[in-house]
Amino acid sequence: xxxxxxxxxxxxxxxxxxxxxxxxxxxxxxxxxxxxxxxxxxxxxxxxxxxxxxxxxxxxxxxxxxxxxxxxxxxxxxxxxxxxxxxxxxxxxxxxxxxxxxxxxxxxxxxxxxxxxxxxxxxxxxxxxxxxxxxxxxxxxxxxxxxxxxxxxxxxxxxxxxxxxxxxxxxxxxxxxxxxxxxxxxxxxxxxxxxxxxxxxxxxxxxxxxxxxxxxxxxxxxxxxxxxxxxxxxxxxxxxxxxxxxxxxxxxxxxxxxxxxxxxxxxxxxxxxxxxxxxxxxxxxxxxxxxxxxxxxxxxxxxxxxxxxxxxxxxxxxxxxxxxxxxxxxxxxxxxxxxxxxxxxxxxxxxxxxxxxxxxxxxxxxxxxxxxxxxxxxxxxxxxxxxxxxxxxxxxxxxxxxxxxxxxxxxxxxxxxxxxxxxxxxxx
Ligand code: HGY
Ligand code: MN
Ligand code: MN
Ligand code: MN
Numbered sequence: 001x002x003x004x005x006x007x008x009x010x011x012x013x014x015x016x017x018x019x020x021x022x023x024x025x026x027x028x029x030x031x032x033x034x035x036x037x038x039x040x041x042x043x044x045x046x047x048x049x050x051x052x053x054x055x056x057x058x059x060x061x062x063x064x065x066x067x068x069x070x071x072x073x074x075x076x077x078x079x080x081x082x083x084x085x086x087x088x089x090x091x092x093x094x095x096x097x098x099x100x101x102x103x104x105x106x107x108x109x110x111x112x113x114x115x116x117x118x119x120x121x122x123x124x125x126x127x128x129x130x131x132x133x134x135x136x137x138x139x140x141x142x143x144x145x146x147x148x149x150x151x152x153x154x155x156x157x158x159x160x161x162x163x164x165x166x167x168x169x170x171x172x173x174x175x176x177x178x179x180x181x182x183x184x185x186x187x188x189x190x191x192x193x194x195x196x197x198x199x200x201x202x203x204x205x206x207x208x209x210x211x212x213x214x215x216x217x218x219x220x221x222x223x224x225x226x227x228x229x230x231x232x233x234x235x236x237x238x239x240x241x242x243x244x245x246x247x248x249x250x251x252x253x254x255x256x257x258x259x260x261x262x263x264x265x266x267x268x269x270x271x272x273x274x275x276x277x278x279x280x281x282x283x284x285x286x287x288x289x290x291x292x293x294x295x296x297x298x299x300x301x302x303x304x305x306x307x308x309x310x311x312x313x314x315x316x317x318x319x320x321x322x323x324x325x326x327x328x329x330x331x332x333x334x335x336x337x338x339x340x341x342x343x344x345x346x347x348x349x350x351x352x353x354x355x356x357x358x359x360x361x362x363x364x365x366x367x368x369x370x371x372x373x374x375x376x377x378x379x380x381x382x383x384x385x386x387x388x389x390x391x392x393x394x395x396x397x398x399x400x401x402x403x404x405x406x407x408x409x410x411x412x413x414x415x416x417x418x419x420x421x422x423x424x425x426x427x428x
Pocket of ligand 2 (some may be wrong): 103140400
C-alpha cells in the first residue's frame with residue numbers, strides 16, 4: 001500500500017522553476033566554450049567546478065553526499081526505513097564540445113529540485129531516495145559513452161581498460177582522475193561496481209533530444225526502450241606524398257579511403273530497411289593535414305544505432321567489410337578497425353512505466369510512450385535495476401548544439417512527474 005501522508009495532494013506539488021532555471025544558467029557558466037554553447041569535459045577544471053556546484057546543491061537540499069573512485073556523485077535522503085533498497089534518479093552534467101545547457105543537467109538539477117519539492121510537501125519516503133550525477137556520460141575524452149554508469153553496472157573490461165587508457169593528449173585516465181581528486185589509492189575500478197539490489201528502481205528525467213513531443217504538443221514522454229548504440233574507430237594508412245608531384249595512378253590516398261568509408265556507412269544504414277537505423281561519422285581527421293600533402297593517415301569514428309540490435313550489428317559487419325574492400329581498391333592499409341562499444345538496447349520496467357503514467361494522469365499532463373534514440377545512463381542502470389525515463393519537450397528537438405532549449409513550464413512538469421514517481425516508488 002502506498003502510505004503517502006494525507007496532506008500529499010499531487011496537484012499541490014510546487015516546483016521552484018525559476019531557481020531551477022537560475023541553477024541551469026549558473027552551471028552552464030562552467031564551460032570551455034563561449035555562451036550560449038557549453039563544453040564541459042570529464043575531469044577538466046570546468047568539470048571539477050561543476051561537480052562542486054552540484055555537490056553544494058545536494059547538501060543544501062539536505063542530501064548526504066558521497067563519491068566513488070571515478071567521481072559518480074550520490075546524494076542520499078534516508079527514508080523511514082533506511083535499510084531498504086533506495087529508489088535512485090539522476091543523469092549527467094558533462095557536455096560535449098559546443099553543445100547546450102539542458103542535456104543531462106535537467107536530470108541532475110531537476111532531480112535535486114524534485115527532492116526539495118517532496119520535502120516542501122511534507123512527504124516522508126519509506127525507502128531512501130538517491131540522486132546520482134554520473135561521471136562522463138559523453139564519450140568525449142576517453143571515447144567511451146556512459147563511462148560512469150557502464151562501470152556502476154559492472155563492466156569488467158572497462159574496469160581493466162581504464163588502468164591503461166589515455167586521452168588524445170596522451171594523458172592517462174588515472175592521471176586525469178587523480179587531477180580531479182578521484183582514484184586516489186585506486187587502480188582497481190571494480191570497487192565502483194554496484195551490487196544487485198542496491199536500488200529498487202532507477203528513473204531518469206531528460207530532454208527528449210528529438211522533435212516529437214513538441215510537434216504533437218505533448219507534455220511528457222514515457223520511455224519504453226533505449227536504442228542500441230555502437231561506436232567504431234577506424235584508421236587507414238597510405239604513402240602520402242607531394243600533392244603536385246605524385247600522379248593520380250600512383251596514389252593510395254588515406255583521406256579518400258576514409259571519405260569512401262563514410263559514404264559506405266550512410267549506404268549500409270539506408271539499406272537496413274528501417275528508419276530506426278542511424279549512422280554518423282562525427283570525427284574524420286587527416287594526417288598531416290596540409291593542403292598540398294596527400295593524406296598518409298586518416299582516423300574516423302563512427303556512431304551507429306538502432307532499436308533492433310541484430311539490424312544494428314549487421315550494419316557494423318557491413319562497415320567492416322567495406323573497410324576491407326577499400327584497402328583492396330585503394331591500396332591503403334587498414335591499420336585499425338576497433339569496435340569501441342556495441343551495446344544492447346534496454347527496455348524500461350513495466351512497474352516503473354506504470355508509476356510514471358499514473359503520475360502524469362494525476363497531474364493532468366498529456367503523455368506519450370516513446371523510444372529514446374539517444375542513449376543515456378539509464379541504458380546501463382537498466383542492466384541491474386528496473387529502469388524508467390521521463391522525457392520533456394525541447395525546442396525543435398535540438399540537442400548537442402547551443403540552440404538546445406527547454407521551457408520553464410516543461411521543466412516544471414518534468415520535475416513534478418519525477419517527484420510524484422519517486423514518491424510512489426519509494427512508498428512501495
Ligand atoms: O549520444 C548520445 O546519445 C548521448 O547524448 N550521449
Ligand atoms: Mn548527450
Ligand atoms: Mn544526455
Ligand atoms: Mn545521453
